[in-house]
Amino acid sequence: MKAYAAAVYAFLYLPIVVLVVYSFNRDGVGGFPPQHWTLDWYRILFADSAMWSAVSNSAIVAFSTVVLSMLIGFPAAYALDRYSFPGKAALQRLVLLPLIVPGVITGISLLLLTVSSGFHLSLLTVIIGHSTALTAVAATEILAGLAKLDRSLEEASADLGATPIQTLTRVVLPGLRTSLLGTALLVFTLSMDEIAVTFFLIGRENTLPLEIWSRLRRGATPEMNAIATLIFLFSVITIFLSQWLMTREVSTQ
Amino acid sequence: MTRARLVTLLPFAWIALFLFTPYCLLFCYSFWSLDAGQQVIRHATLANYLHLATTPLYFTVILRSMRIAFSVVSLSLLIGYPLACFLVFHAGKYRRILYQAVIIPLWISYLVRAYAWKVIFGNEGVLNTLLLWCHAIPHPLGFLLYSPFAVIVTLTHIYVPFVVLPVVASLEKIPHELIESSSDLGATAWQTFTRVILPLSLPGVLSGATFAFLLSFGDFLAPLLLGGPSSVMIANIVANLFGADYNWPLGAAVAVLILVMVLVIVTITQRLERRWRSA
Numbered sequence: 001m002k003a004y005a006a007a008v009y010a011f012l013y014l015p016i017v018v019l020v021v022y023s024f025n026r027d028g029v030g031g032f033p034p035q036h037w038t039l040d041w042y043r044i045l046f047a048d049s050a051m052w053s054a055v056s057n058s059a060i061v062a063f064s065t066v067v068l069s070m071l072i073g074f075p076a077a078y079a080l081d082r083y084s085f086p087g088k089a090a091l092q093r094l095v096l097l098p099l100i101v102p103g104v105i106t107g108i109s110l111l112l113l114t115v116s117s118g119f120h121l122s123l124l125t126v127i128i129g130h131s132t133a134l135t136a137v138a139a140t141e142i143l144a145g146l147a148k149l150d151r152s153l154e155e156a157s158a159d160l161g162a163t164p165i166q167t168l169t170r171v172v173l174p175g176l177r178t179s180l181l182g183t184a185l186l187v188f189t190l191s192m193d194e195i196a197v198t199f200f201l202i203g204r205e206n207t208l209p210l211e212i213w214s215r216l217r218r219g220a221t222p223e224m225n226a227i228a229t230l231i232f233l234f235s236v237i238t239i240f241l242s243q244w245l246m247t248r249e250v251s252t253q
Numbered sequence: 254m255t256r257a258r259l260v261t262l263l264p265f266a267w268i269a270l271f272l273f274t275p276y277c278l279l280f281c282y283s284f285w286s287l288d289a290g291q292q293v294i295r296h297a298t299l300a301n302y303l304h305l306a307t308t309p310l311y312f313t314v315i316l317r318s319m320r321i322a323f324s325v326v327s328l329s330l331l332i333g334y335p336l337a338c339f340l341v342f343h344a345g346k347y348r349r350i351l352y353q354a355v356i357i358p359l360w361i362s363y364l365v366r367a368y369a370w371k372v373i374f375g376n377e378g379v380l381n382t383l384l385l386w387c388h389a390i391p392h393p394l395g396f397l398l399y400s401p402f403a404v405i406v407t408l409t410h411i412y413v414p415f416v417v418l419p420v421v422a423s424l425e426k427i428p429h430e431l432i433e434s435s436s437d438l439g440a441t442a443w444q445t446f447t448r449v450i451l452p453l454s455l456p457g458v459l460s461g462a463t464f465a466f467l468l469s470f471g472d473f474l475a476p477l478l479l480g481g482p483s484s485v486m487i488a489n490i491v492a493n494l495f496g497a498d499y500n501w502p503l504g505a506a507v508a509v510l511i512l513v514m515v516l517v518i519v520t521i522t523q524r525l526e527r528r529w530r531s532a
Binding site: 001002004005008009011012013014015016018019022033068071072073075076078079091094095097098100101102103104105106108109110111112113116128131132135186189192193195196199200209212213216217224225228231232235236238239243 | 261263264265267268271272273274275276278279282332333335336339340343344351353354355356357358360361362363364365366368369370371372373379386410413414463464467468470471472473474477478488491492495501504505508511512515519
């Protein structure tokens with residue numbers, strides 16, 4: 001059983017190890033055994049201005065997406081969790097639809113809307129696409145967070161004369177803080193990585209995954225290993241950040 | 254109207270404008286067509302759907318996509334289910350950290366992971382050069398990359414955690430007394446597994462399998478990056494019709510077809526899940 005589990009973890013992590021190792025390999029992608037260690041690929045990468053402008057485009061998109069998907073996802077999740085209204089089931093299905101529908105379909109539907117309404121493709125259309133697709137993720141996570149909240153605190157708040165807005169800002173939102181932070185980090189990571197929707201909504205400026213994508217189609221270079229390693233490093237930092245926030249939250253309660 | 258109402262209006266306006274309208278537009282487009290000058294004619298016709306129904310290519314590609322998705326789900330379950338059992342019943346004090354180790358890959362870029370497999374499977378890739386180096390093979394194995402095999406391995410690598418997490422959740426819900434009483438009453442470990450653990454974990458298996466199936470079925474990046482002509486999937490057809498093959502109405506019709514299949518699959522599995530949970 002232990003050996004089996006070890007094998008599964010090897011399968012999950014081996015590709016990443018390979019990527020990192022070969023980003024320091026002078027003689028290109030693959031080739032066993034790796035030899036001639038070098039930092040050249042990182043040097044080339046850091047001098048690659050197209051890559052870094054793609055990184056900054058991605059950061060702009062991801063930040064905007066986090067803000068928008070929280071602004072849309074929180075009220076939607078709150079309404080779905082706490083109120084009943086006509087069409088609720090249909091609305092819930094619609095909001096969560098992008099979770100199960102292939103990104104290609106969400107992408108082309110929004111492309112049709114953009115073109116039909118006479119707008120041009122730009123980072124703005126990418127932001128709209130990401131926010132629409134990732135609101136489903138945000139809403140799911142926030143719904144799970146809301147389900148864990150202690151309802152009696154809200155009832156007590158209302159009994160003590162708080163208005164619904166006061167209860168929301170002083171009881172519900174603070175109680176959800178960890179869940180909201182975790183959701184924001186997850187949405188940020190997913191947006192930084194999104195390709196399928198972006199593919200159809202991108203204008204002249206590339207996001208990071210699309211820049212990498214277009215270069216991969218021309219052929220793999222070890223510079224790709226270097227950027228992939230940095231992306232991996234960034235993901236690991238994000239994970240530890242979210243873990244740290246969670247444990248800090250638990251210990252202060 | 255209060256401020257609170259206004260705040261709740263934003264999400265509904267957004268969803269109506271950027272989710273509902275685009276899907277409706279997609280539906281409309283699927284009934285339109287192109288004229289000789291490649292202009293969209295906004296006149297309802299069933300031509301696109303008739304074309305889909307009468308061209309064997311689409312049927313072949315849909316079947317292939319389902320086959321690939323099915324292989325991915327089967328492999329993910331074969332790999333993921335025992336791991337979930339290990340995590341819940343045998344991991345002991347390392348359980349938390351080992352569980353986290355399943356989640357971490359989910360946070361790592363899809364593109365990065367797909368690219369890693371390209372590095373491994375290429376003709377000059379790590380696996381081939383390793384096998385050549387230890388004289389296991391005389392020539393590089395050409396079938397590794399640009400084949401359905403590479404697509405299936407990559408997608409399995411990506412979707413194993415999607416299967417493990419819900420299975421762990423459903424295994425955790427099984428009361429310990431149930432497993433203990435089964436063995437107290439003389440059941441062997443295998444009997445306890447097949448009669449108690451497996452049936453009670455089916456809802457988790459189903460939800461993980463559904464997710465993995467739908468997401469692999471609609472994937473178009475892995476086939477582009479790692480698959481050859483023999484692993485073109487249905488989402489690639491849509492992407493091509495919206496790109497180089499320029500025929501948006503036909504592309505919309507294929508997309509609607511995918512959408513309908515996805516919805517049918519989800520509805521069926523939700524029904525099944527509800528039945529199993531209540532049973």
